Amino acid sequence: MDNNLSLSGVRVVDFTHVISGPFCTMMLAHMGADVVKVERPDVGDSLRNIPGYEGxxxxxxxxxxxxxxxRSVALDLKNPDHHAAVVDLIRNADVVVENFKPGTADRIGLGYEAMKKVNxxxxxCSISGFGQTGxxxxxxxxxxxxxxxxxxxxxxxEQDGPPMMAGYPLTDTVAGMYGAFAVVTALLKARESGVGEHLDVSMQGAMLYVLGCRMAETLQAGIVTERVGNQNPFRVPxxxxxxxxxxxxxLHCSNNKRWEALCRALEVPEWAENPKYDTMQKRQEHRQELHAMVAARFAERDQADWMPRFDDEDTTCIHVHDYQEALDHEQVRYRSQLTSRDHPLDGEVWTVGVPLMDPAYNEAVTRPPTLGENTANVLQDWLGWDETKSKDMLKKQNG
Known part of the structure; x- marks a missing residue:
């Protein structure tokens, strides 16, 4: 582990599973924290057990x-010895992150009120769908x-179609990201005060937080925003x-300058000169007409023929990439954001790494752990157990 990363020296006990919590703790790990994932023996995080991708x-x-x-430790929280070991890990930790159903951590004796008495x-940090109360x-x-x-x-x-989900677990990752942010800011406060706190992060609340900039229409004007497909409600085309x-x-024209550049790129400068379209408000009033005009013109040539013209005019447009194209993008390669690590069971494992140019962060990325593979060394590192004691724990676990 690189001792020069932002969160080097921070210890995190991770009780999370699936996406929201693991995304949070992965972000902390990428910043240098020592994250110990506590998993159920023989079962682990349920995400380990979903069917693999084709091939x-x-x-x-x-x-x-x-x-x-x-790092992964396999400890049975119903086993008194294992439970005591987990409490000792928390005693030596800076952070706990969990995304149990609200009330579960308290029921198993690992909730905040109990744990703050030992640390x-x-x-x-508790991450849940709707929060711990309510x-x-x-x-x-x-x-x-x-x-x-x-x-x-x-x-x-689309405006005339049903509501649609985003094509990835948006709310999980937003909640995880906000959880990581909240943890880091709380760490700064605790270093000054010497006192920790309970962070109650809800997926619902995190989503409202990031949607707030586009909810102003509803909050301030009482207007319920409608679906507009791939269009922008304020910008045309x-x-x-x-x-x-x-x-x-x-294609996106955010102002008159961009509109004029698009018209030049499409080789229809007369559109920019037409007073019917010379302000954004007028273009909004003629939204469908303008979109039909641009669509017809764009369909006259292949994309590869248009793109040099758009680049020359510095227009705001780009090919819509699929995931493979996004990963293969030359800017992604330039920033060295993708990492690969050899895994004893899964072969070469690729990771989308930290979006920072400092190579130290992605160089510090390590392969995902197998279930419980770090139990002994974590107990030794964090609790000072000797090899015999940690091996005895594993024997009891396997016996």
């Missing part, structure tokens, strides 16, 4: 994507549920257009 059957690639750069400076606290909540209740689905999709070879391109 990767038997390999937990989804789990691996959010659990690199951590006053402990930062304890009328919805005990409701089951996964990403699709929070996408629905947060309102983001209502503004995603803004849409995905298909070229002659059916390749998708997103």
């Amino acid at each position: 990767r059957e038997g390999h937990p690639d989804y789990f691996n994507s959010v659990n690199n750069t951590k 006053l400076k402990l930062i304890y 009328p919805y606290a005990q409701r089951p909540a996964i990403d699709p549920i929070i996408q629905a209740v947060s309102g983001v689905m209502s503004v995603t999709g 803004s849409e995905v257009f298909l070229s002659k070879d059916k390749r998708p391109t997103i």
Whole structure:
């Protein structure tokens, strides 16, 4: 582990599973924290056990994507000896992150109120769907549920179609990211005060937080925002257009300068000169007409013929990339954001690493752990157990 990273020396006990919590703790690990993932013996994080991707059957690639750069200990929280060892880990930790159903941590004797008695400076982060308290606290909540209740689905999709989910676990990752941010800020406070705190992060609340900038229309004007597909409610033209070879391109004109540049790139300067379209408000009034004009013009040539012209005019447009194209993008390669590590069970495991140019962060990325592979060395590192005592624990676990 690189001792020069931002969170080097910070110890995190990780009780999380699936996406929201593991994403949070992975972010902390990428910043240098020593993250110890506590998993159920023989079972582990449920994400280990979902079917593999086609051609990767038997390999937990989804789990691996959010659990690199951590250590795994397999301890049974129902076993008194194991439970005591976990409490000792927390005694020596700076941070606990959990995403149990609200009330579970308290029920198993590992909630904040109990743990702050053994570690006053402990930062304890709980991530859940709706928060630890309130009328919805005990409701089951996964990403699709929070996408629905947060309102983001209502503004995603075509105007005449049904609400649509984002194509990835948006609310899980947003909650995890906010959790990591909250942990780091709480650590700064605790270093000054010597006293920790309980951070109650809800997926619902985190989504409302990031949606706030676009909810101003509803908050301030009482207008319920409608779906507009790939269009932008405030900017015209803004849409995905298909070229002659059916390749998708997103075009977006945020002001008159961009509109004039687009007209030059499309070789129709007369559009920019037409007083009917010379302000954004007028272009909004003629939204459908303008989009039809741009679509027809763009469909006359292949995308490869248009792109040099758009680049010359510095227009805000780009090909709509699929995941493979996004990973292969030359800017991603330049910034060396992708890392690969050899795994004893899963072969070469690729990771989307830290979006910082400092190479130290991605050089410090380590492969995802196998279930419980670090139990003995964590007990020795954190608790000062000798090899015999830690091996005895493993024998009891396996016996």
